Amino acid sequence: AQSVTQPDIHITVSEGASLELRCNYSYGATPYLFWYVQSPGQGLQLLLKYFSGDTLVQGIKGFEAEFKRSQSSFNLRKPSVHWSDAAEYFCAVGAARALTFGSGTRLQVQP
Amino acid sequence: DTEVTQTPKHLVMGMTNKKSLKCEQHMGHRAMYWYKQKAKKPPELMFVYSYEKLSINESVPSRFSPECPNSSLLNLHLHALQPEDSALYLCASSQGGRTPYEQYFGPGTRLTVT
Numbered sequence: 001a002q003s004v005t006q007p008d009i010h011i012t013v014s015e016g017a018s019l020e021l022r023c024n025y026s027y028g029a030t031p032y033l034f035w036y037v038q039s040p041g042q043g044l045q046l047l048l049k050y051f052s053g054d055t056l057v058q059g060i061k062g063f064e065a066e067f068k069r070s071q072s073s074f075n076l077r078k079p080s081v082h083w084s085d086a087a088e089y090f091c092a093v094g095a096a097r098a099l100t101f102g103s104g105t106r107l108q109v110q111p
Numbered sequence: 112d113t114e115v116t117q118t119p120k121h122l123v124m125g126m127t128n129k130k131s132l133k134c135e136q137h138m139g140h141r142a143m144y145w146y147k148q149k150a151k152k153p154p155e156l157m158f159v160y161s162y163e164k165l166s167i168n169e170s171v172p173s174r175f176s177p178e179c180p181n182s183s184l185l186n187l188h189l190h191a192l193q194p195e196d197s198a199l200y201l202c203a204s205s206q207g208g209r210t211p212y213e214q215y216f217g218p219g220t221r222l223t224v225t
Contacts, residue, residue: 032211043115043201043216044154090153094211097142097161101153 002027002093006102013081014110021076021105023091032094033074035065038104039087047089050074061085083109114138115217117202123223126192132220134185134202141207143185144214145177148199160185161207192224 036044048059055067146154159167176188203214
């Protein structure tokens with residue numbers, strides 16, 4: 001069965017600093033990988049996805065993620081964080097008709 | 112348009128009440144999902160409808176009853192809920208088929224069971 005690990009429960013960065021959120025997955029075949037963001041009390045918004053091809057994928061809001069098969073990782077990055085990026089971030093792997101989510105990383109942004 | 116709508120936004124119900132949550136999408140998607148999300152936790156899959164047929168039921172108690180009247184609509188009927196069922200209920204949709212395409216989520220219904 002597939003699984004996703006997000007090792008960092010909570011991360012605090014200063015506004016304008018760079019960001020990297022870690023995600024490790026376990027899946028027997030080629031994974032379909034996703035990053036979602038959730039603001040408090042809201043639904044999940046898709047940031048980006050990886051299905052195949054170029055291992056560096058660009059998403060919305062200036063986010064990008066890199067798929068590294070050898071490390072079973074799909075880390076999310078942003079070069080310069082804005083205060084509005086404060087939210088919960090979920091990495092997910094798709095299999096059959098379902099998504100398996102990681103436990104999430106809460107991002108705090110300091111002024 | 113990548114919008115999934117859900118009504119109501121908030122719902123408070125007693126343990127003897129019957130209520131329904133509604134979800135709608137107009138993206139032509141053929142798969143629709145119900146998730147339950149507790150505070151500070153990831154969404155937990157409850158049900159999956161594929162081409163208007165229930166394809167996954169994650170051992171959800173029978174007090175939750177899903178319905179898919181057509182390819183655009185998804186309902187979740189609630190009856191005799193327990194206080195521990197209080198949560199954010201999220202609906203999502205995707206293209207459908209065996210490929211796990213991205214899912215688009217609605218804003219959720221915040222349910223409180225008293």
